Amino acid sequence: MKNLFDRRDQRPIHPFWVMVQKEISDQIRSWRYLILLGIVVLTCIGSLYTAMMSIRDAVATDETLKSFVFLKLFTVSDPEGTLPPFITFIGFLGPLLGIGLGFDAVNSERNRGTLSRIMAQPIHRDYVINAKFTALLIVISISIFALGFLVMGMGLLAIGIPPTPEEFLRILFFLILSIFYIAFWLNLAILFSVRFRQPATSALASIAVWLFFSVFYSMIVRVIAKAMYPAQATTAGEILSYQKFIQVLFRFSPSQLFSEATTTLLTPSVRTLGPLTMEQIYGAIPSPLPLGQSLILIWPHWTGLIAATMICFAISYVWFMRQEIRSR
Amino acid sequence: MNMMRKKRMALMLALILGMTVLSPSFVRAAGPLSLYTPYTNIAVTPGESIHYSIDVINNSTDVQSPELSVEGLPEGWEYQLTSGGWSIKEISVLPDESRSVSLDVEVPLKVDRGTYSFRVTAGSAVLPLTVRVTEQGTYKTELTTEQPNMEGHADSSFNYEATIKNRTADEQLYALRAEAPRGWDVRFEADGKTVTSVKVEANADKDIDVEITPPEQVKKGTYQIPITASTSSTSAETTLEVVITGTYDLELTTPNGLLSTDITAGGEKNLTLEVRNTGSADLRDIQLRADTPVNWEVTFEPKTINKLAAGNSTEVTATIKADGEAIAGDYVVNMSATTPEASSDAQFRVTVETSLLWGWFGILIILAVIGGVYYLFRTYGRR
Numbered sequence: 001m002k003n004l005f006d007r008r009d010q011r012p013i014h015p016f017w018v019m020v021q022k023e024i025s026d027q028i029r030s031w032r033y034l035i036l037l038g039i040v041v042l043t044c045i046g047s048l049y050t051a052m053m054s055i056r057d058a059v060a061t062d063e064t065l066k067s068f069v070f071l072k073l074f075t076v077s078d079p080e081g082t083l084p085p086f087i088t089f090i091g092f093l094g095p096l097l098g099i100g101l102g103f104d105a106v107n108s109e110r111n112r113g114t115l116s117r118i119m120a121q122p123i124h125r126d127y128v129i130n131a132k133f134t135a136l137l138i139v140i141s142i143s144i145f146a147l148g149f150l151v152m153g154m155g156l157l158a159i160g161i162p163p164t165p166e167e168f169l170r171i172l173f174f175l176i177l178s179i180f181y182i183a184f185w186l187n188l189a190i191l192f193s194v195r196f197r198q199p200a201t202s203a204l205a206s207i208a209v210w211l212f213f214s215v216f217y218s219m220i221v222r223v224i225a226k227a228m229y230p231a232q233a234t235t236a237g238e239i240l241s242y243q244k245f246i247q248v249l250f251r252f253s254p255s256q257l258f259s260e261a262t263t264t265l266l267t268p269s270v271r272t273l274g275p276l277t278m279e280q281i282y283g284a285i286p287s288p289l290p291l292g293q294s295l296i297l298i299w300p301h302w303t304g305l306i307a308a309t310m311i312c313f314a315i316s317y318v319w320f321m322r323q324e325i326r327s328r
Numbered sequence: 329m330n331m332m333r334k335k336r337m338a339l340m341l342a343l344i345l346g347m348t349v350l351s352p353s354f355v356r357a358a359g360p361l362s363l364y365t366p367y368t369n370i371a372v373t374p375g376e377s378i379h380y381s382i383d384v385i386n387n388s389t390d391v392q393s394p395e396l397s398v399e400g401l402p403e404g405w406e407y408q409l410t411s412g413g414w415s416i417k418e419i420s421v422l423p424d425e426s427r428s429v430s431l432d433v434e435v436p437l438k439v440d441r442g443t444y445s446f447r448v449t450a451g452s453a454v455l456p457l458t459v460r461v462t463e464q465g466t467y468k469t470e471l472t473t474e475q476p477n478m479e480g481h482a483d484s485s486f487n488y489e490a491t492i493k494n495r496t497a498d499e500q501l502y503a504l505r506a507e508a509p510r511g512w513d514v515r516f517e518a519d520g521k522t523v524t525s526v527k528v529e530a531n532a533d534k535d536i537d538v539e540i541t542p543p544e545q546v547k548k549g550t551y552q553i554p555i556t557a558s559t560s561s562t563s564a565e566t567t568l569e570v571v572i573t574g575t576y577d578l579e580l581t582t583p584n585g586l587l588s589t590d591i592t593a594g595g596e597k598n599l600t601l602e603v604r605n606t607g608s609a610d611l612r613d614i615q616l617r618a619d620t621p622v623n624w625e626v627t628f629e630p631k632t633i634n635k636l637a638a639g640n641s642t643e644v645t646a647t648i649k650a651d652g653e654a655i656a657g658d659y660v661v662n663m664s665a666t667t668p669e670a671s672s673d674a675q676f677r678v679t680v681e682t683s684l685l686w687g688w689f690g691i692l693i694i695l696a697v698i699g700g701v702y703y704l705f706r707t708y709g710r711r
Contacts, residue, residue, distance in 0.1 A: 271655045272656070276655070279622035279651070280653060283660050284655070285658040300686065300690055302690065303691075306697070310694075310698065311697060314697075314700055317705075
């Protein structure tokens with residue numbers, strides 16, 4: 001952060017945005033970002049390729065959703081399952097992007113001794129962590145939007161069917177949701193980078209949490225579900241409440257929230273996420289939901305993700321502000 | 329001598345002739361010829377033709393060839409004398425033999441009731457004949473139908489058979505008309521073709537078919553339809569009767585025809601329905617019912633329509649109450665209006681929308697978190 005106050009243009013920029021700009025340029029030029037983005041781009045293009053190969057069959061078999069062909073680019077994979085669909089990749093590799101960008105946000109500066117030098121400047125102390133978070137969020141947003149529009153553009157070229165306004169809005173909301181989801185992992189990584197002095201420790205801790213929620217959490221919930229299964233259940237209500245309880249357990253995982261929300265957004269025929277009773281199905285017409293209703297359906301998921309992101313940020317903020325900054 | 333004898337005979341004949349009017353039994357007085365027919369006094373109706381078979385008997389020993397004539401026929405009556413397939417004026421009869429002569433007399437249509445006499449003469453023989461016309465002769469047209477009454481639904485057509493009898497002396501061209509109420513369609517058919525007039529020869533009959541189609545919105549009841557066949561000089565009329573049995577039909581819809589609505593889960597929605605009686609008979613006690621998804625309620629105001637006249641419509645307010653557990657999206661609600669006679673269904677597509685209450689709750693949570701972060705900024709940020 002040598003050229004912190006190097007003003008290239010004549011207009012004075014607020015010091016906070018100078019820090020944000022610097023952070024963005026540092027990140028974009030780093031090998032780490034390029035590698036991470038490269039992995040995401042390659043896998044996403046791969047999934048797009050398989051989607052385009054199998055979209056013809058998918059459209060033919062699913063009559064009810066034929067008006068939402070474009071969304072299938074993001075949700076369809078080939079029947080053999082060689083490559084998962086786009087949304088699965090974002091759900092799986094997005095956290096890695098967030099963690100990769102954020103795990104050494106604070107502690108590397110601290111270890112290199114640059115933190116105390118920044119603090120020597122006449123700026124507020126919380127500018128450091130706020131600028132880090134803002135800059136990383138901007139980088140992630142740009143990456144995700146670029147990726148999303150890249151897929152849309154290539155899909156447009158390949159299948160030749162333009163998206164309807166509703167499809168476009170659904171994809172837009174999906175991208176925003178992805179940004180929130182990655183922002184959560186970013187904040188978690190920043191939190192660990194504030195907490196742990198060593199970048200390796202914070203990286204390991206972040207990846208451990210990520211692995212826990214992506215791989216082990218569902219196993220644990222299944223074990224709990226098996227243990228709690230009401231073998232003597234007599235009424236449908238008992239089974240129903242059991243199912244709902246298991247679902248609530250699942251939803252503690254951010255990846256579960258994200259996958260449910262994206263499925264609802266990109267598959268308009270999804271009308272509910274909980275277990276369905278016969279009473280609810282009777283008289284229902286299998287028709288796609290309007291976008292507004294889909295958004296209301298997953299609004300709790302949005303709330304949960306945004307709140308979790310902000311809580312992580314708040315904790316790391318408090319920790320950072322309470323920490324002593326010594327020069328080496 | 330011969331001349332003298334002839335003169336005497338003529339005198340005798342005149343005497344006999346004068347006496348025959350007074351006493352017909354005197355006919356077969358001895359003479360060289362006599363005439364015989366069994367039916368000398370016949371009763372007929374106007375327009376009939378009478379066939380007499382008259383035997384001309386030769387009493388003498390010579391061949392007789394008398395001149396045959398019919399005298400005293402009233403004006404307008406026509407006759408013809410034939411024998412052996414020929415129209416004849418004279419006939420020859422061998423001695424002591426007889427010959428048969430046919431006399432056809434046509435009684436005209438226009439003839440007064442009464443007794444008419446005329447004579448057939450063959451030389452000196454005279455046969456007086458009497459015809460009694462038992463009816464007053466007419467000069468008119470008759471229009472009759474065997475089955476003037478028919479019953480059917482409003483959407484069926486009615487076929488009547490009528491006969492025009494021309495009881496006039498001339499050929500007539502009849503114009504056919506029907507005095508049907510507005511909206512009724514009456515067609516006349518003769519020989520398989522739709523016609524407006526028919527030609528009927530004098531004293532002949534003509535069968536015509538009358539096809540009556542009632543209007544669509546015809547009401548139940550009995551309708552009289554007079555039909556006339558008329559020319560400038562004569563006309564005839566008869567009345568056909570159509571009995572329409574009522575049809576029952578019912579339609580349930582909305583005033584603007586829109587059969588979809590939206591509703592918030594757990595909320596209520598008022599719908600205006602329209603019940604139309606599209607039949608031709610009044611409907612009574614129309615019950616309104618709804619077939620809903622589970623835990624939904626539909627109430628109607630009014631629940632029953634006491635009477636709905638044919639062709640009329642009335643509005644009913646339906647209040648749909650959705651189940652609080654209903655999932656977002658489309659549901660089908662079937663509503664029906666039924667009477668024992670007819671029923672109608674309307675399928676409503678009800679779009680359920682999730683209540684926004686929990687959405688606001690989520691926004692509140694996010695606002696609380698933002699507030700917390702802001703508090704942290706204020707507490708720690710600006711040291």
